[in-house]
Amino acid sequence: MSDDVVVSLEDLHVHFENSRLFGLKGAETVRAVDGVSLDVHENEVVALVGESGCGKTTLGKAAIGLHRPTAGSVRYRGTDVWEAKDARGLLGGGDLDHDFEEIRRALQIVHQDPEASLDANSRIESILAEPLRRWEPEMSRTDRREHVYGFLEYVGLDPAADFADRYPHQLSGGQQQRVALVRALLMSPDLILADEAISALDVSLRINMMDLMLRLQEAVDTAYLYITHDISNARYVAKKSGGRIGIMYLGKLVEIGPVDRVIENPQHPYTKALLWATPDLASGERASDAHGIEDAPLRAIDVPDAANPPAGCPFHDRCPEAREACTDEMPPSTSVESAHRTRCFRADDDHPYWESAPLPDADEGSAAKRSAGD
Numbered sequence: 001m002s003d004d005v006v007v008s009l010e011d012l013h014v015h016f017e018n019s020r021l022f023g024l025k026g027a028e029t030v031r032a033v034d035g036v037s038l039d040v041h042e043n044e045v046v047a048l049v050g051e052s053g054c055g056k057t058t059l060g061k062a063a064i065g066l067h068r069p070t071a072g073s074v075r076y077r078g079t080d081v082w083e084a085k086d087a088r089g090l091l092g093g094g095d096l097d098h099d100f101e102e103i104r105r106a107l108q109i110v111h112q113d114p115e116a117s118l119d120a121n122s123r124i125e126s127i128l129a130e131p132l133r134r135w136e137p138e139m140s141r142t143d144r145r146e147h148v149y150g151f152l153e154y155v156g157l158d159p160a161a162d163f164a165d166r167y168p169h170q171l172s173g174g175q176q177q178r179v180a181l182v183r184a185l186l187m188s189p190d191l192i193l194a195d196e197a198i199s200a201l202d203v204s205l206r207i208n209m210m211d212l213m214l215r216l217q218e219a220v221d222t223a224y225l226y227i228t229h230d231i232s233n234a235r236y237v238a239k240k241s242g243g244r245i246g247i248m249y250l251g252k253l254v255e256i257g258p259v260d261r262v263i264e265n266p267q268h269p270y271t272k273a274l275l276w277a278t279p280d281l282a283s284g285e286r287a288s289d290a291h292g293i294e295d296a297p298l299r300a301i302d303v304p305d306a307a308n309p310p311a312g313c314p315f316h317d318r319c320p321e322a323r324e325a326c327t328d329e330m331p332p333s334t335s336v337e338s339a340h341r342t343r344c345f346r347a348d349d350d351h352p353y354w355e356s357a358p359l360p361d362a363d364e365g366s367a368a369k370r371s372a373g374d
């Protein structure tokens with residue numbers, strides 16, 4: 001992993017004010033992202049996983065400058081993205097190292113639904129030439145076409161001239177997604193937010209698409225923030241690229257680290273629950289077998305309301321290891337081993353957590369086991 005950080009999130013919060021009952025009962029605040037710090041390095045793949053509504057998309061969009069933080073910061077190579085945006089048009093661009101146009105070009109997105117993201121009324125060649133016209137105005141028409149055709153062939157849309165001449169609806173979902181990927185790559189981005197980029201594709205095409213994304217990543221030197229609700233996919237892309245996996249729960253990044261460490265030595269009880277629930281992508285085995293977990297390691301199945309999360313650690317009401325201490329405050333980010341970090345008191349052997357009482361219906365067996373170990 002390069003030491004150069006492309007995007008840095010520091011104590012990032014993105015909150016939404018939603019009106020309740022059509023405005024009749026005031027507003028509620030959804031803490032979609034609630035205090036996340038994360039650095040994404042050059043050429044790195046960071047796969048973010050979590051249940052629906054945990055804030056993955058909001059975090060990803062904030063990381064590429066599409067959501068303004070409620071608090072905290074998003075920096076591109078050291079420049080505050082929103083300072084750069086607000087400085088647009090100012091004389092000297094606010095004296096920032098990177099202006100907003102440069103940042104916008106450097107941070108790209110590939111959406112879940114490629115058809116919706118491609119202009120239905122334009123041919124593929126025109127869709128792909130447009131960013132080049134904008135960002136490489138010096139490029140001749142012939143060079144632009146050569147560039148576009150080269151990329152189309154590289155992603156398997158061959159003969160390129162044939163695909164270039166089609167409209168998006170004349171392509172399959174997998175072909176559309178490859179066009180969307182090419183469009184992002186033509187900007188020579190530093191980071192691509194791939195938001196559930198394969199989940200709309202047939203299962204049989206998903207591995208091909210993940211492999212293609214990784215091949216392109218190496219070819220054009222970009223980093224990926226890869227968002228998925230499926231830990232098997234996250235593991236696949238992170239493992240193949242030597243990247244990291246981050247686990248989100250109700251707006252918090254509860255665990256992050258190199259893929260093997262997170263998968264083979266999960267620290268957060270929520271990560272263990274996700275692994276338990278997920279059949280292995282390659283072998284079809286449940287990870288639970290590897291961890292020897294017999295029953296679902298959860299006290300409650302339902303995810304709490306994002307507008308009204310439990311106090312303290314938001315996972316405590318589902319966590320089989322929860323104790324009184326977990327109801328008071330959110331655990332800090334604690335290092336388990338070099339780059340592997342978790343936000344759980346259990347990572348700190350000296351934390352008062354170990355002396356506090358297990359919650360009434362928590363898994364007393366595992367709590368007692370730990371006490372005996374002490």
Ligand SMILES: Nc1ncnc2c1ncn2[C@@H]1O[C@H](COP(=O)(O)OP(=O)(O)OP(=O)(O)O)[C@@H](O)[C@H]1O
Nearest residue numbers: 016018030032051052053054055056057058059306
């Ligand atoms: N523009 C918005 N206005 C109000 N609330 C929003 C907005 N966008 C997201 N939310 C809320 O913020 C929370 C996080 O949503 P987000 O889409 O980031 O989660 P996610 O993990 O990406 O979920 P999914 O996998 O279902 O897309 C959810 O409770 C969602 O309803």
